[in-house]
Amino acid sequence: MVRAEGVRKHFGKLDVLKGIDLTVERGQVCCLLGPSGSGKSTFLRCINHLEKVDGGKLTVDGQLVGYRQHGNKLHELREREVAERRRDIGMVFQRFNLFPHMTALENVTEAPVKVGGVSKADAREQAHALLEQVGLGDRAHHYPAQLSGGQQQRVAIARALAMKPKLMLFDEPTSALDPELVGDVLDVMRHLAADGMTMVVVTHEIGFAREVGDTAVFMDEGVVVEAGDPRQVLVEPEQERTRAFLSKVL
Ligand code: ADP
Ligand code: MG
Numbered sequence: 001m002v003r004a005e006g007v008r009k010h011f012g013k014l015d016v017l018k019g020i021d022l023t024v025e026r027g028q029v030c031c032l033l034g035p036s037g038s039g040k041s042t043f044l045r046c047i048n049h050l051e052k053v054d055g056g057k058l059t060v061d062g063q064l065v066g067y068r069q070h071g072n073k074l075h076e077l078r079e080r081e082v083a084e085r086r087r088d089i090g091m092v093f094q095r096f097n098l099f100p101h102m103t104a105l106e107n108v109t110e111a112p113v114k115v116g117g118v119s120k121a122d123a124r125e126q127a128h129a130l131l132e133q134v135g136l137g138d139r140a141h142h143y144p145a146q147l148s149g150g151q152q153q154r155v156a157i158a159r160a161l162a163m164k165p166k167l168m169l170f171d172e173p174t175s176a177l178d179p180e181l182v183g184d185v186l187d188v189m190r191h192l193a194a195d196g197m198t199m200v201v202v203t204h205e206i207g208f209a210r211e212v213g214d215t216a217v218f219m220d221e222g223v224v225v226e227a228g229d230p231r232q233v234l235v236e237p238e239q240e241r242t243r244a245f246l247s248k249v250l
Helices: 040-047 079-086 104-114 120-133 151-159 180-192 206-212 240-249
Strands: 002-011 014-024 030-033 055-060 067-071 071-075 089-092 167-171 199-202 215-220 224-230
Touching: 002 030, 002 040, 002 151, 014 040, 014 055, 014 089, 014 215, 014 224, 030 040, 030 206, 040 055, 040 199, 067 079, 089 151, 104 120, 104 151, 120 151, 180 199, 180 206, 199 206
Parallel strands: 030 199, 030 215, 089 167, 167 199
Antiparallel strands: 002 014, 002 055, 067 071, 215 224
């Protein structure tokens, strides 16, 4: 579903991604860990067309990110084409960026109705099912301010799922939450993984990465230091840098 080969990204003189190699198979969960500033968010943003890749090759579901192939020629995607590709990718950020003036239900129905061409009635029906799925069936008519951070984050997940994405990206989805609210969000993600969703999850929840991750990737300073089975990478890492990081977050 995601294949990165030597992916590079710089901001001015700052080399942020220095050749990332990474593969996420369909239906798998890849957990991305690493110190602050190592390039994790930038990499997710590249996958989601929010940053332009400067070098290497990045494909999502076999399609080169940012380009359309025509014969053996590559054409840069137009804005409309980027928007189409992005519809297949759901993203959940650290800060639950729900529309504050809309109820949970309205947040979830907004995109399917506005850009997905789904009827209001169908979108509402689907949204109720999604809110049920994330454990918020009884909060459909609440506004974000009336919900806890964990509930808002679960609405954000439901909202991303409403577009029926083939890939879900999570960027530290529980980092801004009070500790007692983290579990419910991770449970929703765990179920999503069990249902076969392909996911790339930036997280420092080592327990989650170990249990749910099919692969764990440890990044530092724009490179992949170590990658593989989470039960190996996160339990008996081979690299000193990985070990040092784990001893800080555990
Ligand atoms: P992480 O998510 O691992 O903490 P980021 O991908 O957010 O790391 O950032 C990696 C580096 O890139 C940091 O040094 C950050 O300051 C820098 N960076 C990220 N986005 C930009 C930007 N838009 N312009 C300039 N520098 C950026
Ligand atoms: Mg980040």
